[in-house]
Amino acid sequence: MESVNVAERTDSATRVSFDLTTASVRELNAFLHDPAKLAGIEQVTVLNPEGAHNLAVGVAAPIDIEIDGNAGYFIAGMNKQANVTVHGNVGWSVAENIMSGTVRVKGIASECAGASGHGGLLVIEGDASSRCGISMKGCDIVVGGSVGHMSAFMAQAGRMVVCGDAGGGLGDSLYEAVIYVRGTIHSLGADAQEEPMTDDDYAALTELLGKAGFDHDPKSFKRVASGRTLYHWNADAEQDY
Amino acid sequence: MCGIVGLLLKNPDLRPRLGELLVPMLVGMTERGPDSAGLAVFSDTIDPGFRRFNLYADDRSYDWRGLADDVRADLKAAAAAEPIQNHAILVSDVEPGRFHPWLAEKRPEVEVLSVGRYIDIYKDVGTPSEVAERYGFAGLQGSHTVGHTRMATESGVTPAHAHPFVAGEDFCLVHNGSLSNPYSLRRMLEKKGIRFRTDNDTEAACRFIEWRLREGDDLEAALVKCFEELDGFYTLLMGTHDKLALVRDPFACKPAIVAEHDDYVAVASEYRSLAHLPDVKNARLFEPVPEEIYSWKV
Incomplete structure (x- = not known):
């Protein structure tokens, strides 16, 4: 069924579209936050995003949201339940603090993708820039390309899969999040270490790659996790400042 | 930011x-x-030997053409001004080494934004x-x-x-x-x-x-x-x-x-x-x- 412009919505319409050349981001988000307006809606399409920020932020409903083009910062931040697809690139902090649902970027993502995410799945089909998954707290992130420096910095829980290469300082000050990298790692951050893959790791990768739609062999990945040497203050260490 | x-x-x-x-x-x-x-x-766009001096003054109705006249008279150089409000491009063959001290003395209210053959x-x-x-x-x-x-x-x-x-x-x-x-x-x-x-x-x-x-x-x-x-x-x-x-x-x-x-x-x-x-x-x-x-x- 075709989408109808939200202004011409009928009672039977299940798919509506917002054209951002005429509608504002505030109108879009107010619609997405209003259970009464969302009743009966299965899909919302955003046309002509042209790099706009804050699209589909704070959505808490099991709907599909299609963003048709390149978008700006904070796309699908705090997402709960919704399945958001960006048919283009995104700026900083896509799916920041994602709680559940899925956010998929068909292009590339700028910095801090999935920052502080608690749950759900973020898929970036292209590259993600630096600080991808910084302080993630339980979400899953799958990147089809490479990630930039300081990715998964202080990541506390959740899983990050990098099908390409990882930049410098990967997993610096990691807690209990686990990182899988298929390509080369420019350098590991403090306390991050490569560990042997287990059957559980292969199962996790099979699940995540399947959900994300990538057919790489799980055996081609390596595992990076915390060495747990920073968990406790070591008064005997040379505190060289 | x-x-x-x-x-x-x-x-x-x-x-x-x-x-x-x-x-x-x-x-x-x-x-x-x-x-x-x-x-x-x-x-x-300008001939060899000439430069573009981009000038600025606080006064939005500054007499830029008068300044160009003075450059011609005092410095014996070719000079033409393209003014837009308090901004002007002075195209001249005067050497910057002669222009800057002259401007500082005669027109201290004018700032030089840029000098070059290409830049405005x-x-x-x-x-x-x-x-x-x-x-x-x-x-x-x-x-x-x-x-x-x-x-x-x-x-x-x-x-x-x-x-x-x-x-x-x-x-x-x-x-x-x-x-x-x-x-x-x-x-x-x-x-x-x-x-x-x-x-x-x-x-x-x-x-x-x-x-x-x-x-x-x-x-x-x-x-x-x-x-x-x-x-x-x-x-x-x-x-x-x-x-x-x-x-x-x-x-x-x-x-x-x-x-x-x-x-x-x-x-x-x-x-x-x-x-x-x-x-x-x-x-x-x-x-x-x-x-x-x-x-x-x-």
């Missing part, structure tokens, strides 16, 4: 439209920099659309341009503190970020006789690079020295008579996105300043990586 934009037209047929393409880029960065705006535009500089306080309207940016023509929208986080909000900053001839720089060692750079440069116009941190970076260029470095070598000497956060976009160059600090704390198309190269802090460019859907979009030098030649 600030916004930076840059556009280099590879296709000469687009050069009459440089300003028209640039204005939406600049206005797109209004939220990143609402307090002042500026741009440098490079064009090759416009900068002022106001929103990007106000500044663009005031100086007719939409009608500007040329091969490449560097623009900036400023949200001041240090030093004053005045036309002189607006970007681009210039040093020497046909070189300018815009900056998004903040430097932590501008004063030590400044002290080092002042000992070499280099004079500063403002207390702005970006001016230190600009004069540092121009000093390296004068010492014989090419732009790429000068930027390698920047990575060694500049401390702080920066995305820097620079223009020379035939190049745009872009670098980000080692932490890449300030954004940038590049669109490379057969007809042009465009740089901006955010994609929304590129969205209107012709056929941008077929451009190669990428985020420049930290501590890498990107440069494009006209």
